[in-house]
Amino acid sequence: MTISFDATDAIVAGTDLSERAQNAVDWAADRADDLDRKLIVVLALPEVPIPPRSRLFEAMRTGDYPEHLRKLARERLQLLLDRVHSKHPDLEVETVIDQGLASYVLAQASKVAEMVVVGARGANAPVKVRALGGTADAVVAYGRGPISVVTDHDTVTAGGPVVVGLDDSPEAEAALRIAVAEAVRLAVPVRAVHAWDLTPWMVGPMGVSTLMAIPDQEKLAARIDDMVEPYRQQHPGLTIEVDVVEARPSAALVAASEGASALVVGSRGLGGFTGLLLGSTSKEVLRDAACPVIVTRSADRETR
Incomplete structure (x- = not known):
């Protein structure tokens, strides 16, 4: 059809x-x-x-x-x-x-x-x-x-940043590219958010599993900075802020959407955003975000 x-x-x-x-x-x-x-x-x-x-x-x-x-x-x-x-x-x-x-x-x-x-x-x-x-x-x-x-409850805050959820996946790269284009179009900053969370299986009777070290936030921020640096060079007048937070990905993104012009996320990814738009987490972000949500994909378009 x-x-x-x-x-x-x-x-x-x-x-x-x-x-x-x-x-x-x-x-x-x-x-x-x-x-x-x-x-x-x-x-x-x-x-x-x-x-x-x-x-x-x-x-x-x-x-x-x-x-x-x-x-x-x-x-x-x-x-x-x-x-x-x-x-x-x-x-x-x-x-x-x-x-x-x-x-x-x-x-x-x-x-x-x-x-x-x-x-x-x-x-x-x-x-x-x-x-x-x-x-x-x-x-x-x-x-x-x-x-x-x-x-039906979304608001677009004039001058609010474009928020983008980032990890190190190809989907995140596509999300960042679209977020930057959206921010340039609106003449607003970009806020790049990476969230990590200790899920229940990582925590046992003696605390955090030795198989899963607590992430180093400075190193995570440096990795995200490396991702956004080429866009800073391409758009020297564009402000790109990096924010690494300990929180559930959906909660972090919903919180960041307050006062934002748009929220950009990849369809799926690694690290803190594994399966973000698959199942209950996706519904939470799409339902509860306070601004329009743009969902991107890395390379599944038809060839033009």
């Missing part, structure tokens, strides 16, 4: 026409305008739409519910388009109604898009949504390239 639009090098924003999705579209529009990229707003409709109970018998009688739904979607997308153009009159915007699961459509688009942006419910989401995940979780899990998640 293929998608019905060409997302190559575009900023793609998924919408379900909810308020939280509007926040994501607004964030995507700001970015597309800054980067002079095309914005594609995508609404995915189910292949077999099920009408609400109030329209069930009428839909069964007339058989026109799918077309009714598409007509309503076109009208609401036009309102959304008008809103975007009121803020960005020169921005090229395309609206698309595609059929299929939203997560599948957006994951496919992410193979060639500059970035995919999706809205998500934050800490106020129902327990069942937190437990089972949602569209944003699925896009992050199966997408390629950068995926930005904007929750």
Whole structure:
């Protein structure tokens, strides 16, 4: 199954026409305008739409519910388009109604898009949504390239730093590259965070296992400094701060996201961020971060 639009090098924003999705579209529009990229707003409709109970018998009688739904979607997308153009009159915007699961459509688009942006419910989401995940979780899990998640409680602090979670993995290098580009675009500093934590298996009756020495924070900071030094040389006017902390990675990143413009993390990594975006830790970061989260990958894009 293929998608019905060409997302190559575009900023793609998924919408379900909810308020939280509007926040994501607004964030995507700001970015597309800054980067002079095309914005594609995508609404995915189910292949077999099920009408609400109030329209069930009428839909069964007339058989026109799918077309009714598409007509309503076109009208609401036009309102959304008008809103975007009121803020960005020169921005090229395309609206698309595609059929299929939203997560599948957006994951496919992410193979060639500059970035995919999706809205998500934050800490106020129902327990069942937190437990089972949602569209944003699925896009992050199966997408390629950068995926930005904007929750319903995110705020972008003007002048706030771009926070990036770092270790020594290839994914961290990709995250740093995107964080620097984002910071240069916004003219804000970069805050590079590395977290380490003593997990329960490292601690026995006699204390910390001799098989696992407590990390030397100065050495860790020096390693992270070595990673960021080339970017300091490329951008002499850019401030890059290195912060090594003893904390759970998710807790450290969520705390650092307060007052930040964006939080950038790799999809998976070594050291303090092993499996960061796999399972419960990923949901914690994506759900609880106080700013938009950009998830990067090292080298799994389609060849262009």
